[in-house]
Amino acid sequence: MEIRANNTEIQDHINKLFTEILKEQKRYMGVRPPNHEKLHLTKDLLQKYENMRGKGFFYNYLSSGRGHGPFTELIDESIKYDLIGGIGPNLLGHSHPLYIKAQLESATSDTIMCGNLQPYPEALQLTEALISNVSKKSKLKNFWFTGSGSFANDLALKLIWQKKEPRYRVIAFNKSFAGRSVATQDLTHNESYRQGMPSTVQVDHVPHFDQKNPENALENTLSELKRVVKENPKQHCAIMLEIIQGEGGFIYGNKEYYEEIFKWAKAQGLYIWVDEVQTFGRTTELFAYQMMELDEYVDIVTVGKALQVCGVLYTEELNPKPGLIAGTFNGSVSALNAGQKIVNYLTESHFFGAKGRIAEIETAFLSRFEHLMKTTCRDKITYAGGVGTMIAYEVGDSSKETTMKYIRKLFDNGILCFMCGANPTRVRMLLPLSLTNEHIDEIFKIINDTVTEMFDE
Numbered sequence: 001m002e003i004r005a006n007n008t009e010i011q012d013h014i015n016k017l018f019t020e021i022l023k024e025q026k027r028y029m030g031v032r033p034p035n036h037e038k039l040h041l042t043k044d045l046l047q048k049y050e051n052m053r054g055k056g057f058f059y060n061y062l063s064s065g066r067g068h069g070p071f072t073e074l075i076d077e078s079i080k081y082d083l084i085g086g087i088g089p090n091l092l093g094h095s096h097p098l099y100i101k102a103q104l105e106s107a108t109s110d111t112i113m114c115g116n117l118q119p120y121p122e123a124l125q126l127t128e129a130l131i132s133n134v135s136k137k138s139k140l141k142n143f144w145f146t147g148s149g150s151f152a153n154d155l156a157l158k159l160i161w162q163k164k165e166p167r168y169r170v171i172a173f174n175k176s177f178a179g180r181s182v183a184t185q186d187l188t189h190n191e192s193y194r195q196g197m198p199s200t201v202q203v204d205h206v207p208h209f210d211q212k213n214p215e216n217a218l219e220n221t222l223s224e225l226k227r228v229v230k231e232n233p234k235q236h237c238a239i240m241l242e243i244i245q246g247e248g249g250f251i252y253g254n255k256e257y258y259e260e261i262f263k264w265a266k267a268q269g270l271y272i273w274v275d276e277v278q279t280f281g282r283t284t285e286l287f288a289y290q291m292m293e294l295d296e297y298v299d300i301v302t303v304g305k306a307l308q309v310c311g312v313l314y315t316e317e318l319n320p321k322p323g324l325i326a327g328t329f330n331g332s333v334s335a336l337n338a339g340q341k342i343v344n345y346l347t348e349s350h351f352f353g354a355k356g357r358i359a360e361i362e363t364a365f366l367s368r369f370e371h372l373m374k375t376t377c378r379d380k381i382t383y384a385g386g387v388g389t390m391i392a393y394e395v396g397d398s399s400k401e402t403t404m405k406y407i408r409k410l411f412d413n414g415i416l417c418f419m420c421g422a423n424p425t426r427v428r429m430l431l432p433l434s435l436t437n438e439h440i441d442e443i444f445k446i447i448n449d450t451v452t453e454m455f456d457e
Protein backbone atom coordinates (compact mmCIF):
# COMPACT_ATOMS: atom_id res chain seq x y z
CA MET A 1 0.00 0.00 0.00
CA GLU A 2 1.08 3.56 -0.51
CA ILE A 3 1.73 5.58 2.59
CA ARG A 4 -1.28 7.93 2.75
CA ALA A 5 -0.34 10.98 4.82
CA ASN A 6 3.08 11.19 3.26
CA ASN A 7 6.22 13.28 3.36
CA THR A 8 9.89 12.45 3.81
CA GLU A 9 9.69 12.94 7.55
CA ILE A 10 6.79 10.48 7.87
CA GLN A 11 8.71 7.98 5.77
CA ASP A 12 11.79 8.40 7.95
CA HIS A 13 9.73 7.89 11.10
CA ILE A 14 8.05 4.82 9.63
CA ASN A 15 11.41 3.33 8.71
CA LYS A 16 12.80 4.06 12.17
CA LEU A 17 9.72 2.72 13.92
CA PHE A 18 9.76 -0.41 11.77
CA THR A 19 13.39 -1.11 12.70
CA GLU A 20 12.95 -0.28 16.38
CA ILE A 21 9.74 -2.32 16.79
CA LEU A 22 11.32 -5.30 15.05
CA LYS A 23 14.51 -5.02 17.13
CA GLU A 24 12.50 -4.79 20.33
CA GLN A 25 10.19 -7.71 19.42
CA LYS A 26 13.19 -9.86 18.56
CA ARG A 27 14.08 -9.93 22.24
CA TYR A 28 11.23 -12.37 22.76
CA MET A 29 12.79 -15.37 21.11
CA GLY A 30 13.18 -18.37 23.35
CA VAL A 31 11.13 -20.32 25.89
CA ARG A 32 11.16 -18.72 29.34
CA PRO A 33 9.34 -19.68 32.56
CA PRO A 34 7.02 -17.14 34.24
CA ASN A 35 8.24 -14.51 36.65
CA HIS A 36 6.74 -15.87 39.88
CA GLU A 37 6.03 -12.42 41.20
CA LYS A 38 3.86 -11.75 38.15
CA LEU A 39 2.20 -15.14 37.90
CA HIS A 40 -0.88 -13.94 39.78
CA LEU A 41 -1.38 -11.09 37.25
CA THR A 42 -2.65 -13.41 34.49
CA LYS A 43 -4.96 -15.22 36.89
CA ASP A 44 -6.35 -12.03 38.38
CA LEU A 45 -6.97 -10.32 35.06
CA LEU A 46 -8.50 -13.41 33.47
CA GLN A 47 -10.74 -13.79 36.51
CA LYS A 48 -11.85 -10.17 36.12
CA TYR A 49 -12.46 -10.75 32.42
CA GLU A 50 -14.30 -14.01 33.10
CA ASN A 51 -16.59 -12.26 35.58
CA MET A 52 -17.59 -9.83 32.84
CA ARG A 53 -17.90 -12.17 29.86
CA GLY A 54 -19.47 -14.93 31.90
CA LYS A 55 -17.23 -17.70 30.62
CA GLY A 56 -13.81 -18.89 31.66
CA PHE A 57 -10.66 -19.43 29.62
CA PHE A 58 -9.00 -22.67 28.64
CA TYR A 59 -5.44 -21.57 29.39
CA ASN A 60 -3.96 -19.21 31.91
CA TYR A 61 -2.92 -17.11 28.92
CA LEU A 62 -2.98 -13.37 28.49
CA SER A 63 -0.69 -12.04 25.79
CA SER A 64 1.70 -9.19 26.53
CA GLY A 65 1.56 -8.23 22.83
CA ARG A 66 5.21 -9.16 22.51
CA GLY A 67 6.72 -12.13 20.77
CA HIS A 68 8.69 -13.04 17.70
CA GLY A 69 8.47 -15.83 15.14
CA PRO A 70 6.98 -18.89 16.84
CA PHE A 71 7.28 -17.28 20.30
CA THR A 72 4.60 -15.48 22.32
CA GLU A 73 5.14 -13.66 25.60
CA LEU A 74 2.48 -13.70 28.33
CA ILE A 75 1.93 -10.93 30.84
CA ASP A 76 3.59 -13.13 33.49
CA GLU A 77 6.76 -12.75 31.36
CA SER A 78 6.81 -16.40 30.34
CA ILE A 79 7.58 -17.10 26.69
CA LYS A 80 6.11 -20.10 24.90
CA TYR A 81 6.10 -21.66 21.47
CA ASP A 82 2.81 -20.64 19.88
CA LEU A 83 1.85 -23.65 17.79
CA ILE A 84 -1.82 -22.74 17.43
CA GLY A 85 -1.52 -19.16 16.12
CA GLY A 86 -4.80 -17.82 17.51
CA ILE A 87 -6.48 -20.96 16.05
CA GLY A 88 -5.21 -20.16 12.61
CA PRO A 89 -4.73 -16.47 11.83
CA ASN A 90 -1.09 -16.17 12.82
CA LEU A 91 0.43 -18.11 9.93
CA LEU A 92 3.57 -16.03 9.45
CA GLY A 93 4.51 -15.88 13.13
CA HIS A 94 4.59 -13.19 15.80
CA SER A 95 5.77 -9.69 14.87
CA HIS A 96 6.48 -10.78 11.32
CA PRO A 97 8.00 -7.83 9.42
CA LEU A 98 5.02 -7.84 7.04
CA TYR A 99 2.58 -7.49 9.93
CA ILE A 100 4.54 -4.57 11.38
CA LYS A 101 4.86 -2.90 7.98
CA ALA A 102 1.16 -3.33 7.20
CA GLN A 103 0.16 -1.73 10.48
CA LEU A 104 2.59 1.19 10.24
CA GLU A 105 1.54 1.99 6.67
CA SER A 106 -2.13 1.78 7.60
CA ALA A 107 -1.60 4.17 10.50
CA THR A 108 -1.05 6.90 7.88
CA SER A 109 -4.55 6.30 6.48
CA ASP A 110 -7.53 8.41 7.54
CA THR A 111 -9.87 5.77 8.98
CA ILE A 112 -9.72 2.34 10.54
CA MET A 113 -12.37 0.29 8.80
CA CYS A 114 -12.91 -0.03 5.08
CA GLY A 115 -16.40 -0.78 3.78
CA ASN A 116 -18.53 -1.44 0.75
CA LEU A 117 -19.96 2.05 0.18
CA GLN A 118 -16.62 3.87 0.36
CA PRO A 119 -13.98 1.34 -0.66
CA TYR A 120 -10.22 1.83 -0.36
CA PRO A 121 -7.58 0.57 -2.80
CA GLU A 122 -6.52 -2.03 -0.20
CA ALA A 123 -9.81 -3.90 -0.70
CA LEU A 124 -9.36 -3.89 -4.47
CA GLN A 125 -5.73 -4.99 -4.24
CA LEU A 126 -6.47 -7.89 -1.92
CA THR A 127 -9.41 -9.00 -4.08
CA GLU A 128 -7.14 -8.93 -7.11
CA ALA A 129 -4.42 -10.89 -5.29
CA LEU A 130 -6.94 -13.59 -4.36
CA ILE A 131 -8.65 -13.86 -7.74
CA SER A 132 -5.36 -13.96 -9.61
CA ASN A 133 -4.32 -16.96 -7.51
CA VAL A 134 -7.35 -19.22 -7.85
CA SER A 135 -5.55 -20.98 -10.79
CA LYS A 136 -6.33 -21.09 -14.50
CA LYS A 137 -8.61 -24.10 -14.40
CA SER A 138 -10.79 -22.56 -11.71
CA LYS A 139 -14.13 -20.90 -12.50
CA LEU A 140 -13.95 -18.67 -9.40
CA LYS A 141 -14.31 -15.08 -10.61
CA ASN A 142 -15.73 -12.94 -7.81
CA PHE A 143 -14.86 -12.21 -4.20
CA TRP A 144 -16.98 -10.65 -1.45
CA PHE A 145 -15.65 -9.68 2.00
CA THR A 146 -17.40 -10.77 5.18
CA GLY A 147 -16.79 -10.08 8.86
CA SER A 148 -15.96 -13.66 9.91
CA GLY A 149 -15.49 -17.17 8.59
CA SER A 150 -18.96 -18.07 9.84
CA PHE A 151 -20.48 -15.15 7.98
CA ALA A 152 -18.54 -16.13 4.84
CA ASN A 153 -20.30 -19.48 5.00
CA ASP A 154 -23.67 -17.79 5.63
CA LEU A 155 -23.13 -15.66 2.56
CA ALA A 156 -22.09 -18.67 0.46
CA LEU A 157 -25.31 -20.39 1.48
CA LYS A 158 -27.39 -17.37 0.42
CA LEU A 159 -25.76 -17.25 -3.02
CA ILE A 160 -26.42 -20.94 -3.51
CA TRP A 161 -30.00 -20.76 -2.22
CA GLN A 162 -30.88 -17.89 -4.53
CA LYS A 163 -29.76 -19.88 -7.57
CA LYS A 164 -31.34 -23.13 -6.44
CA GLU A 165 -34.62 -21.90 -5.00
CA PRO A 166 -36.57 -23.85 -3.66
CA ARG A 167 -33.93 -26.56 -3.18
CA TYR A 168 -32.63 -25.56 0.21
CA ARG A 169 -31.21 -28.81 1.68
CA VAL A 170 -27.46 -29.02 2.04
CA ILE A 171 -25.17 -32.02 2.24
CA ALA A 172 -22.33 -31.68 4.74
CA PHE A 173 -19.97 -34.16 6.36
CA ASN A 174 -19.74 -35.88 9.71
CA LYS A 175 -17.24 -34.12 12.01
CA SER A 176 -17.50 -30.92 9.95
CA PHE A 177 -17.20 -27.48 11.50
CA ALA A 178 -18.58 -24.47 9.63
CA GLY A 179 -18.87 -21.80 12.32
CA ARG A 180 -21.12 -20.44 15.05
CA SER A 181 -23.76 -18.43 13.19
CA VAL A 182 -27.42 -19.39 13.06
CA ALA A 183 -26.95 -21.12 9.70
CA THR A 184 -23.51 -22.61 10.20
CA GLN A 185 -24.35 -24.23 13.52
CA ASP A 186 -26.62 -26.53 11.51
CA LEU A 187 -23.88 -27.28 8.96
CA THR A 188 -21.52 -28.12 11.83
CA HIS A 189 -21.87 -31.77 12.74
CA ASN A 190 -21.45 -31.52 16.52
CA GLU A 191 -24.96 -31.35 18.02
CA SER A 192 -23.71 -30.16 21.40
CA TYR A 193 -22.83 -26.82 19.76
CA ARG A 194 -26.52 -26.10 19.06
CA GLN A 195 -28.29 -27.12 22.23
CA GLY A 196 -31.67 -25.42 22.48
CA MET A 197 -31.44 -24.01 18.96
CA PRO A 198 -34.22 -24.43 16.41
CA SER A 199 -33.08 -26.05 13.20
CA THR A 200 -32.97 -23.40 10.46
CA VAL A 201 -31.08 -25.18 7.67
CA GLN A 202 -31.91 -28.70 6.61
CA VAL A 203 -28.62 -30.55 6.49
CA ASP A 204 -27.81 -34.19 5.73
CA HIS A 205 -24.47 -35.26 7.16
CA VAL A 206 -22.61 -38.08 5.43
CA PRO A 207 -19.38 -39.87 6.43
CA HIS A 208 -16.11 -38.20 5.44
CA PHE A 209 -12.96 -40.10 4.50
CA ASP A 210 -12.35 -42.95 6.94
CA GLN A 211 -8.65 -43.03 7.84
CA LYS A 212 -9.10 -46.43 9.47
CA ASN A 213 -10.80 -47.92 6.46
CA PRO A 214 -9.43 -46.02 3.45
CA GLU A 215 -10.24 -48.73 0.89
CA ASN A 216 -13.96 -48.51 1.54
CA ALA A 217 -14.13 -44.80 2.34
CA LEU A 218 -15.31 -43.66 -1.07
CA GLU A 219 -17.92 -46.37 -1.34
CA ASN A 220 -19.23 -45.58 2.15
CA THR A 221 -19.53 -41.88 1.40
CA LEU A 222 -21.11 -42.41 -2.01
CA SER A 223 -23.68 -44.88 -0.72
CA GLU A 224 -24.75 -42.40 1.99
CA LEU A 225 -24.86 -39.58 -0.55
CA LYS A 226 -27.11 -41.62 -2.79
CA ARG A 227 -29.30 -42.54 0.16
CA VAL A 228 -29.88 -38.95 1.34
CA VAL A 229 -30.65 -37.77 -2.20
CA LYS A 230 -33.06 -40.67 -2.74
CA GLU A 231 -34.81 -39.94 0.54
CA ASN A 232 -35.12 -36.22 -0.26
CA PRO A 233 -35.50 -36.06 -4.05
CA LYS A 234 -34.88 -32.70 -5.79
CA GLN A 235 -34.29 -30.95 -2.48
CA HIS A 236 -30.53 -30.47 -2.29
CA CYS A 237 -28.66 -27.42 -3.55
CA ALA A 238 -25.03 -28.06 -2.60
CA ILE A 239 -22.43 -30.25 -1.04
CA MET A 240 -20.31 -28.41 1.51
CA LEU A 241 -16.99 -29.59 2.86
CA GLU A 242 -13.60 -28.84 4.34
CA ILE A 243 -11.01 -30.72 2.29
CA ILE A 244 -8.96 -31.09 5.46
CA GLN A 245 -11.39 -31.15 8.36
CA GLY A 246 -9.99 -28.74 10.96
CA GLU A 247 -12.00 -29.10 14.16
CA GLY A 248 -12.81 -32.66 13.08
CA GLY A 249 -9.23 -33.83 13.66
CA PHE A 250 -7.34 -33.02 10.43
CA ILE A 251 -9.14 -35.76 8.57
CA TYR A 252 -8.79 -35.75 4.80
CA GLY A 253 -9.11 -37.99 1.77
CA ASN A 254 -7.11 -38.24 -1.44
CA LYS A 255 -7.66 -36.69 -4.85
CA GLU A 256 -9.55 -39.71 -6.15
CA TYR A 257 -11.94 -39.65 -3.18
CA TYR A 258 -12.88 -35.99 -3.68
CA GLU A 259 -12.95 -36.21 -7.45
CA GLU A 260 -15.43 -39.08 -7.46
CA ILE A 261 -17.65 -37.28 -4.93
CA PHE A 262 -17.48 -34.07 -6.94
CA LYS A 263 -18.32 -35.86 -10.20
CA TRP A 264 -21.30 -37.45 -8.51
CA ALA A 265 -22.37 -34.08 -7.05
CA LYS A 266 -22.11 -32.35 -10.44
CA ALA A 267 -24.23 -35.09 -12.01
CA GLN A 268 -26.89 -34.31 -9.37
CA GLY A 269 -26.72 -30.59 -10.18
CA LEU A 270 -25.25 -29.70 -6.78
CA TYR A 271 -22.93 -26.76 -6.22
CA ILE A 272 -19.54 -27.66 -4.74
CA TRP A 273 -18.83 -25.45 -1.78
CA VAL A 274 -15.44 -25.71 -0.13
CA ASP A 275 -14.77 -24.20 3.28
CA GLU A 276 -11.12 -23.08 3.34
CA VAL A 277 -11.43 -20.85 6.39
CA GLN A 278 -8.86 -22.96 8.26
CA THR A 279 -6.94 -24.51 5.33
CA PHE A 280 -6.22 -21.29 3.40
CA GLY A 281 -2.43 -20.88 3.13
CA ARG A 282 -1.76 -23.90 5.32
CA THR A 283 -1.45 -26.79 2.88
CA THR A 284 1.13 -27.26 0.14
CA GLU A 285 -0.83 -24.85 -2.09
CA LEU A 286 -2.58 -21.57 -1.35
CA PHE A 287 -5.93 -23.42 -1.40
CA ALA A 288 -6.43 -27.03 -0.31
CA TYR A 289 -8.56 -27.63 -3.44
CA GLN A 290 -5.45 -26.78 -5.47
CA MET A 291 -3.34 -29.25 -3.52
CA MET A 292 -5.89 -31.95 -4.42
CA GLU A 293 -6.11 -30.67 -8.02
CA LEU A 294 -9.86 -30.11 -7.81
CA ASP A 295 -9.79 -26.61 -9.31
CA GLU A 296 -12.25 -27.26 -12.13
CA TYR A 297 -15.02 -28.58 -9.84
CA VAL A 298 -15.18 -25.91 -7.19
CA ASP A 299 -18.06 -23.37 -7.39
CA ILE A 300 -17.69 -21.45 -4.17
CA VAL A 301 -14.92 -21.16 -1.57
CA THR A 302 -14.88 -19.45 1.80
CA VAL A 303 -11.67 -18.08 3.33
CA GLY A 304 -10.62 -16.39 6.56
CA LYS A 305 -8.15 -16.79 9.42
CA ALA A 306 -4.60 -16.63 7.91
CA LEU A 307 -5.81 -14.06 5.37
CA GLN A 308 -6.61 -11.63 8.26
CA VAL A 309 -9.98 -10.91 6.63
CA CYS A 310 -12.76 -13.24 5.54
CA GLY A 311 -14.85 -13.67 2.44
CA VAL A 312 -16.24 -15.78 -0.37
CA LEU A 313 -14.86 -16.59 -3.83
CA TYR A 314 -17.53 -17.65 -6.33
CA THR A 315 -18.25 -18.23 -9.99
CA GLU A 316 -19.97 -15.76 -12.31
CA GLU A 317 -23.03 -18.00 -12.26
CA LEU A 318 -23.37 -17.54 -8.50
CA ASN A 319 -23.25 -13.75 -8.65
CA PRO A 320 -26.47 -12.82 -6.81
CA LYS A 321 -29.28 -10.44 -7.67
CA PRO A 322 -28.93 -6.88 -6.30
CA GLY A 323 -29.92 -6.55 -2.66
CA LEU A 324 -28.93 -9.99 -1.47
CA ILE A 325 -25.49 -9.11 -0.21
CA ALA A 326 -24.16 -5.95 1.36
CA GLY A 327 -22.72 -4.99 4.71
CA THR A 328 -20.75 -2.24 6.39
CA PHE A 329 -17.27 -3.68 6.66
CA ASN A 330 -14.70 -5.27 4.37
CA GLY A 331 -12.19 -5.25 7.21
CA SER A 332 -9.72 -2.84 8.79
CA VAL A 333 -7.35 -1.05 6.41
CA SER A 334 -4.41 -2.70 8.20
CA ALA A 335 -5.95 -6.19 7.92
CA LEU A 336 -6.66 -5.70 4.20
CA ASN A 337 -3.15 -4.37 3.70
CA ALA A 338 -1.68 -7.32 5.62
CA GLY A 339 -3.89 -9.78 3.70
CA GLN A 340 -2.55 -8.63 0.38
CA LYS A 341 1.04 -8.74 1.62
CA ILE A 342 0.48 -12.25 2.99
CA VAL A 343 -0.94 -13.58 -0.30
CA ASN A 344 1.95 -12.05 -2.27
CA TYR A 345 4.56 -13.29 0.19
CA LEU A 346 3.14 -16.82 0.16
CA THR A 347 2.79 -17.07 -3.60
CA GLU A 348 6.05 -15.33 -4.52
CA SER A 349 8.32 -17.22 -2.07
CA HIS A 350 9.12 -20.93 -1.85
CA PHE A 351 6.35 -22.07 0.45
CA PHE A 352 4.18 -24.17 -1.85
CA GLY A 353 4.69 -27.27 -3.96
CA ALA A 354 6.14 -30.68 -3.18
CA LYS A 355 9.52 -29.15 -2.32
CA GLY A 356 8.30 -25.94 -0.69
CA ARG A 357 8.88 -24.94 2.94
CA ILE A 358 5.36 -26.02 3.97
CA ALA A 359 6.03 -29.56 2.70
CA GLU A 360 9.39 -29.48 4.54
CA ILE A 361 7.71 -28.46 7.80
CA GLU A 362 5.16 -31.28 7.38
CA THR A 363 7.92 -33.85 6.79
CA ALA A 364 10.03 -32.49 9.66
CA PHE A 365 7.12 -32.93 12.09
CA LEU A 366 5.82 -36.25 10.83
CA SER A 367 9.25 -37.90 10.64
CA ARG A 368 10.11 -36.78 14.19
CA PHE A 369 6.78 -38.13 15.44
CA GLU A 370 7.45 -41.40 13.68
CA HIS A 371 10.78 -41.61 15.45
CA LEU A 372 9.23 -40.87 18.86
CA MET A 373 6.49 -43.44 18.27
CA LYS A 374 9.13 -46.09 17.61
CA THR A 375 11.37 -45.12 20.50
CA THR A 376 10.79 -43.13 23.72
CA CYS A 377 7.06 -42.49 23.15
CA ARG A 378 6.09 -45.95 21.94
CA ASP A 379 2.44 -46.61 22.92
CA LYS A 380 2.27 -43.11 24.42
CA ILE A 381 1.98 -41.18 21.14
CA THR A 382 -0.26 -43.40 19.07
CA TYR A 383 -0.90 -41.40 15.90
CA ALA A 384 0.51 -38.43 14.02
CA GLY A 385 -0.80 -37.03 10.76
CA GLY A 386 -1.98 -33.97 8.91
CA VAL A 387 -1.02 -31.79 6.00
CA GLY A 388 1.35 -28.84 5.72
CA THR A 389 1.18 -26.67 8.81
CA MET A 390 -1.90 -28.55 10.09
CA ILE A 391 -0.40 -31.37 12.15
CA ALA A 392 -2.20 -33.43 14.80
CA TYR A 393 -1.25 -36.32 17.05
CA GLU A 394 -2.81 -38.56 19.66
CA VAL A 395 -1.54 -39.26 23.15
CA GLY A 396 -2.41 -42.20 25.40
CA ASP A 397 -5.99 -43.37 24.98
CA SER A 398 -6.82 -40.31 22.82
CA SER A 399 -9.69 -39.39 25.12
CA LYS A 400 -10.66 -35.78 25.63
CA GLU A 401 -9.61 -35.98 29.31
CA THR A 402 -6.13 -37.36 28.59
CA THR A 403 -5.57 -34.90 25.75
CA MET A 404 -6.67 -31.95 27.87
CA LYS A 405 -4.40 -32.99 30.72
CA TYR A 406 -1.51 -33.41 28.28
CA ILE A 407 -1.88 -30.07 26.51
CA ARG A 408 -2.08 -28.25 29.84
CA LYS A 409 1.21 -29.88 30.84
CA LEU A 410 2.64 -28.95 27.48
CA PHE A 411 1.56 -25.36 28.11
CA ASP A 412 3.40 -25.35 31.45
CA ASN A 413 6.45 -26.77 29.68
CA GLY A 414 6.45 -24.04 27.02
CA ILE A 415 4.20 -25.04 24.10
CA LEU A 416 0.79 -23.65 23.27
CA CYS A 417 -1.44 -25.83 21.10
CA PHE A 418 -5.04 -27.04 21.18
CA MET A 419 -7.26 -30.05 20.52
CA CYS A 420 -9.39 -31.26 17.63
CA GLY A 421 -11.67 -34.18 16.93
CA ALA A 422 -13.65 -36.46 19.18
CA ASN A 423 -13.21 -40.23 19.40
CA PRO A 424 -10.30 -39.84 18.93
CA THR A 425 -9.37 -36.44 20.33
CA ARG A 426 -6.11 -35.18 18.86
CA VAL A 427 -3.56 -32.56 19.83
CA ARG A 428 -3.91 -29.87 17.20
CA MET A 429 -1.12 -27.68 15.90
CA LEU A 430 -1.53 -24.85 13.40
CA LEU A 431 2.15 -24.19 12.89
CA PRO A 432 3.72 -20.85 12.00
CA LEU A 433 5.92 -20.59 8.91
CA SER A 434 8.63 -18.92 10.97
CA LEU A 435 9.74 -22.24 12.49
CA THR A 436 13.38 -23.15 11.87
CA ASN A 437 14.71 -26.70 12.10
CA GLU A 438 16.35 -25.77 15.43
CA HIS A 439 12.96 -24.70 16.78
CA ILE A 440 11.47 -27.99 15.62
CA ASP A 441 14.19 -29.95 17.43
CA GLU A 442 13.50 -28.04 20.64
CA ILE A 443 9.73 -28.52 20.25
CA PHE A 444 10.21 -32.28 19.99
CA LYS A 445 12.41 -32.30 23.06
CA ILE A 446 9.60 -30.59 24.99
CA ILE A 447 6.99 -32.98 23.54
CA ASN A 448 9.12 -35.98 24.46
CA ASP A 449 9.74 -34.71 28.01
CA THR A 450 6.05 -33.87 28.52
CA VAL A 451 4.82 -37.25 27.29
CA THR A 452 7.37 -39.01 29.51
CA GLU A 453 6.42 -36.85 32.51
CA MET A 454 2.73 -37.54 31.96
CA PHE A 455 2.93 -41.29 31.61
CA ASP A 456 5.60 -41.85 34.25
CA GLU A 457 3.50 -40.20 36.93
Ligand SMILES: Cc1ncc(COP(=O)(O)O)c(C=O)c1O
Nearest residue numbers: 148149150177178179246277278
Ligand atom coordinates in the same frame (compact mmCIF):
# COMPACT_ATOMS: atom_id res chain seq x y z
C1 LIG B 1 -13.46 -24.69 8.70
C2 LIG B 1 -14.01 -23.51 9.42
N1 LIG B 1 -15.07 -22.86 8.93
C3 LIG B 1 -15.58 -21.77 9.53
C4 LIG B 1 -15.05 -21.30 10.71
C5 LIG B 1 -15.65 -20.11 11.39
O1 LIG B 1 -14.82 -19.02 11.29
P1 LIG B 1 -14.96 -17.79 12.33
O2 LIG B 1 -14.56 -18.32 13.65
O3 LIG B 1 -14.03 -16.74 11.78
O4 LIG B 1 -16.39 -17.36 12.28
C6 LIG B 1 -13.95 -21.95 11.28
C7 LIG B 1 -13.37 -21.48 12.55
O5 LIG B 1 -12.67 -22.17 13.25
C8 LIG B 1 -13.41 -23.09 10.61
O6 LIG B 1 -12.37 -23.75 11.10
